[in-house]
Amino acid sequence: MTNTVTQLGNDLTAANSAITKLTGNLANTDKALAQKADATALATLDTKVTQQGKTLESQSNSLTNLSNSLSQVAADIDASGQIPGNLVVNPSFERGLDGYTGRSTATSVVEVSAPHSGTRALKVDPGSVSPGQYIPFVQGRTYEIGVWVKEPGATTDNGAGNNKLRIGNSAGQPVFERPYNSGTVGTNWTLVSGRWKATETASLPVTLSNHLISGSRYFDDFYVTDVTDRVDIDATAGAVTGLTSRVSTAEGAITSQSQQLTNLQNSLNTTNSNVSKKADATALTSVDNRVTEAEGKLTTQSQQLTNLANVLTATRNAGDNLIPNFDFLQGSTAxxxxxxxxxxxxxxxxxxxxxxxxxxxxxxxxxxxxxxxxxxxxxxxxxxxxxxxxxxxxxxxxxxxxxxxxxxxxxxxxxxxxxxxxxxxxxxxxxxxxxxxxxxxxxxxxxxxxxxxxxxxxxxxxxxxxETNIKATSDAVSSLTGTVTNQGNTLTSQGQSITALNNALEGVKGDVAKKADASAVSSLTNRVTQTEKDIRSQADSLTSLNTSLKQQATRGANVLPDGSFESYAVGDVLSNARAVITSEAAHSGTKSLRVTRSTEYNPNATDNNDTHIFSGMQVRDNAVYYVEAWVKLPAGSTADPTVYMVLGFSFQDSANGWSWPGLNVKVSELSVDNWTKVSGYLTNNRTALKQAMVRISIPNTPKVRLGDAFLIDDLIITDVTDAKAALDAADANAQALSSLSASVTQNGKNITSQGSAITKLQSDVTQLGKDISGKADASALTNLTTRVTATEGSLKSQGDSLTSLENSLNTTNSNVAKKADATALQSLQNTVEQHGKDLTTQSGALTNLQNSLNTTNSNVAKKADATALQSLQNTVEQHGKDLTTQSAALTSLQNSLNTTNNNVAQKASAQSVSDLTSRVTSAEGKITTQGQAITKLQGDLSSTTDKVNTKADQTALNAPELAGWKKPRQASRQPTATSSA
Incomplete structure (x- = not known):
């Protein structure tokens, strides 16, 4: 290219010298022509000049055709050469969707007002679609993959898991992903790219995966380049810059030449004036010879233009295409x-x-x-x-x-x-x-x-x-060199022709000025200069690519993109031809997923017919997932009842370990007429996961057959790790409350029995009083009456305290009903209220209850959980034992009263009164102690109520989001690593 420009400069210099010499010759010609001229010579000269005018007009048309052909070449360079070394066919979508797979009604190529390059871009509308191409990769080499993306308005999708730039390996698993979901792409063109070192030598799918809910998304300039042995593009840019400078110098020379031609025109105008008067034979002969020479060179130039047009026609098949006449534009040729x-x-x-x-x-x-x-x-x-x-x-x-x-x-x-x-x-x-x-x-x-x-x-x-490498850049520069060389040859030829026409008339000069002047050459040079700028700009963009990349947003929580399968088209294949969208039946909407066994039973192999969908799921370590789906058999199914399907996951950790939790769905549990709900909890027992997918398989059992199929609809997968833990805790609390209720119920029975014994004891004491009133003297009876009256007052006071205590317990129960599970504690409240009415027990049991309440205060002060319930249960059990002991004591007391009755019946001596007085004195002491204990118990209950108000609420024991859930059956079958990997 440098040699060509150098030669062009030399030719222009020579042209300038010739023009200088021409100026001198014209001066001599003016003197000679000033003497004479005849009409015949002028007529002959006029005829020849007229013929030259026609030839120049034809030449002008050829130059116009040449300009149009060069425009087509430039357009082809713009469309296909934007990214040097690009392995993608039709990367800027200028030829529509030629070369792309995975097309649907949701993909189209449109002209946009502001494309990234060219005039067209790929438009993606709502739906699930993954247009792309198979690109050859070589193991161990590094590739750069990228595409320019923008969203012109409000666009929503279903997350980064299904909106990404993706490469799949030979097994269909993702090995390179860059998301471009809503929120990471704006209204301006954004580059989404990355580098990947190939792990195998194969032709792998590189796709633009999209699953839009609404709006649209545009793509342009899709590329895959081998950057392992990248050539220093800066050097190329420097060479192009040097070329630009030299071409600019050539432009200056052409401008100078144009000025000299203007001077020549002025001189020719003077010559025309003189020629119109006279001319001599010698001058005319000289002019005739020069015009004849010009005609020969014009003919040569015309032939060269014709050859150039033929070369441009031949370049229609340029490129890597190996088929001549690939588009049949030359009929049956080749x-x-x-x-x-x-x-x-x-x-x-x-x-x-x-x-x-x-x-x-x-x-x-x-x-x-x-x-x-x-x-x-x-x-x-x-x-x-x-x-x-x-x-x-x-x-x-x-x-x-x-x-x-x-x-x-x-x-x-x-x-x-x-x-x-x-x-x-x-x-x-x-x-x-x-x-x-x-x-x-x-x-x-x-x-x-x-x-x-x-x-x-x-x-x-x-x-x-x-593999194509960055040498495509030098090819583009080489093509540009050829173009500039042709232009240089054309300019040289024009310069020589202009030198030969040094004695032409103004009309000829006028045609030359219009048809092949510096302006036309300048216009063509400007287009070449613009192409050089575009190439240099492209080189700069590639050089700065690594520093301009931004980290994409991390993926969100796991959500299946469309478990209802309504967004897919009927016939869409979700995985390896075994999972296909169908409209033959649906649980909701109009579509479902049909999963089919693709092979017969093989007794010598393990073939689970694993089918993976929704790859790229985000899961947590040790997480629990609730899986639910509606399943039925297709119409006309003849599958054996022992055949079954496994619905679950495939998890792979960073150490390449696998696990396959799943739910077993048997044919015997399904029908061809009705949909059956299948659900369960599945746990990810892997850590540091590398990939996760939804897995559906029809295992290799003795009676499975080719064509056995299942229909699946409304598939839901939800992360319930925290909710499941709360449910398990709620189950434990419910069991503890149930046990506590049983214990309290038994205590109630014991208290009721005790109340009956006390009632009978009261009757016996009343009868004893009657007997005493007849058997003792007035003084003793008066004293005893006074003391009994005082005792009644104490008993009344004690009854009031018990009533107050019962009210406090009612308030406490009300608070507990608010702060804990209302249903679980309601029965306990009713039982305790009943116990409050029957609590007329002795001080020993109340003392034990007081001690237990002190322990309860300590536990409640911490929390209202299963530990507190367990402690309360132990306390109630202890009360049961105390009540049993108390009941035995009452029985013993009743026996003693019976003996007393017998003695009183015989006599009412002073000794009997003394014994009775002693016993009443003892009873008074116990009643007093009991009253003090009740007073202290009431204070403790008030403190307990305050602490319960602040330490427990309903959400602590109740998980409302789990209300009404049933614990589904979880399948236990885990396929072997060999069979599923």
């Missing part, structure tokens, strides 16, 4: 034909030329690339075949064949058969390696194997064996 009656070249493309293959007999019509001649091979090669075609009628079956050749002889081959639709579609097929013994190959296309008519628009083949 194509060999099988069964010509079924092959027609004409208007059978997508609005352009194409070819029709119509099979109506037992012979399949076909076309063979490169006139069925072998293309030499350099070792074993692998190819990507891209065919644009559609069906018209009949079977609409297209067969694509890669034919190995040994010499001129056909050898082994590899086939791809595609059933077309009536819409234009692009089929992409990546072949295997060519045969080891083959030294050539070509490609063949047929309408085969049954009758039908198909149309072909284009056939492209790319060698994807060797």
């Amino acid at each position: 194509w060999d034909i099988q069964y010509p009656a079924g092959v027609t070249f004409g208007d059978f493309g997508d609005g352009k030329a194409g070819v029709r293959l119509n099979r109506t007999t037992n012979t399949s019509p076909g076309i063979f690339s490169n006139n069925n001649k072998p293309v030499p091979l350099n070792g074993q090669r692998k190819y990507r075949v891209v065919v644009k075609a559609k069906g018209v009628s009949g079977a609409m079956s297209l067969l694509i064949r890669r034919q190995n050749k040994i010499g001129q002889t056909d050898s082994t081959y590899e086939d791809k058969t595609v059933t077309l639709t009536t819409d234009w579609q692009t089929i992409t097929w990546e072949t295997g390696l060519t045969a080891a013994g083959a030294d050539g190959q070509n490609f063949k296309l047929y309408s085969h194997p049954t009758n039908g008519e198909i149309w072909l628009d284009s056939v492209r083949v790319f060698d994807i064996t060797d």
Whole structure:
């Protein structure tokens, strides 16, 4: 390129010298022409100049065509050369969705007012779609993957798990992911990219995964580049900068030349004035010779322009495509034909030329690339075949064949058969390696194997064996060098022609000024300069790429994107052809997921037919998940009752350990008529997880058959780790309360029995009083009456204290009913209220109760949990034992009173009165002590009530979000690591 520009400068210098010499010659010519001229010579000169005008006009038209061709070349560079070394086909979507897989009605290519480059961009609408391409990777090499993304308005999606730039390995698992979910992408173009070191040598899917709920998302300039051996692009940018400077210098020289031409025009105007008067034969002969020389050079220049146009036409097939006349624009050129009656070249493309293959007999019509001649091979090669075609009628079956050749002889081959639709579609097929013994190959296309008519628009083949690297940048610069070289040659030729026309008239000069002047050259140079700036800008962008990347937001909590499957299209395949969206039945909406067994039972192998969906889930270590789904058998199912499906997870940790918790769903539990709810709790027992997926399998059991299937709808997976723990704690508390209730109930029975014994004892004492009143003297009776009266007062006071105590207990119960589970404690409150009415017990039991309440105060002061309930239960049990002992004491007292009755019945001596007095004295002491104990107990209960008010609330013992839940059956089957990995 530098040599070319140098040569251009030398040529311009020579042109300047010639113009200077021309100025001198014109001065001499003026003197000679001032003497004479005849009409015949002028007429001849006029004729020749007129012919030159026509020739120059033709040349002008050729230059215009050249400019248009160069515009097309520039447009092609803009569309395909934005990112040097890009392995993605059609990265800026200028050719629609050519080369892309995973398309649907949710994807389209539109013209946008502000694209990232070119004029078009990919638009994604609501739904689940993953357009992408298969890109060849080499193990151990490092690649940079990126795409420009923007969201023009309010857009919502279902999270980073399903909105991301993704690479899947040969097993279908993600090995590279960069999210671009709502909230991380704005209304301006944002680069989402990263680097990945390939872990295998294979052609892997690189996809733009999207699952939009509303709004839309745009993509542009999708790229995958090998950056392992990156060339220093700054050096290239420096070379281009140098070229720009030298071209700028050339522009200055051209400007100077234009000024000299203006001076020449002025001189020619003077010459015209003189020529109109007279001219001599010598001068005319000299002019005639020079014009003749100019005609010869113009003819040569015209031929060169014609050759240049032919070269530009040939560049239509430039690039990596190995198929000549791939788009049939040259008819049947370079194509060999099988069964010509079924092959027609004409208007059978997508609005352009194409070819029709119509099979109506037992012979399949076909076309063979490169006139069925072998293309030499350099070792074993692998190819990507891209065919644009559609069906018209009949079977609409297209067969694509890669034919190995040994010499001129056909050898082994590899086939791809595609059933077309009536819409234009692009089929992409990546072949295997060519045969080891083959030294050539070509490609063949047929309408085969049954009758039908198909149309072909284009056939492209790319060698994807060797990895493309950054040398594409030097190729682009080389192409630019060729363009500048052609421009330099054209400018040189024009300069020589202008020198030869040094004695032309003003009209000729005027045409030259219009058709091939510095302005046209400057315009073309500006376009080249702009291209250089774009390349330099691109180099700068790539150089600064590493420093401009931003960390993407981490993924959110796990939520299935669409367990109802309503956002998918019927027929969508979620995983390896075994999980397909269907409309044959649905629990809600109109769609469900059909999971099918793809193989027969194999007694010599373990084949669980694992199917993984919703990959990339975010899960917590040791988390518990509630899984629920509605399942039924498809209509007409003949699956054996022993066949079952496993619905659950596949977890892999960083040490590559696996676990597969799941729910077993048996055919015997399902029907073809009704949906059955399946649910359970599954636990992730792995830590430091690397990946998690929803797993559905139909295990290899003796009676399982190919085609056995299940329908699944309304699949829900929820993280319930904390709620499950609360539920387990609530179960324990409920069991403790139940046991406590039983103990209190038994104590109530003992207290009731004790109350009956006390009532009988009171009757006996009354009868004893009657007997005494008849048997003792007045003094003794008076004293005893006084003391009994005092005792009654004490008993009344004690009764009032017990009533107050009962009220305090009622208040405490009310607070407890608010602060703990109301239902669980209501029965306890009723029992305690009943006990309050019956508590007329002796001081020993009350003392024990007081001590127990002191312990309760200590426990309540801490918390109202299962420990406190256990302590209270122990206390009540102890009360039960004390009440039993007290009941025995009452029985003993009753026996003693019986003996007393017998004695009193016989006599009422002073000794009997003395004994009775002693016993009443003892009773008075106990009643006094009991009253003091009740007073202290009432104070303690008030303190306890205050502490209960502050230490326990309803949420401590009740988990309302678990109300009404049933604990589902959890499957225990865990497939082996060998069978599921």
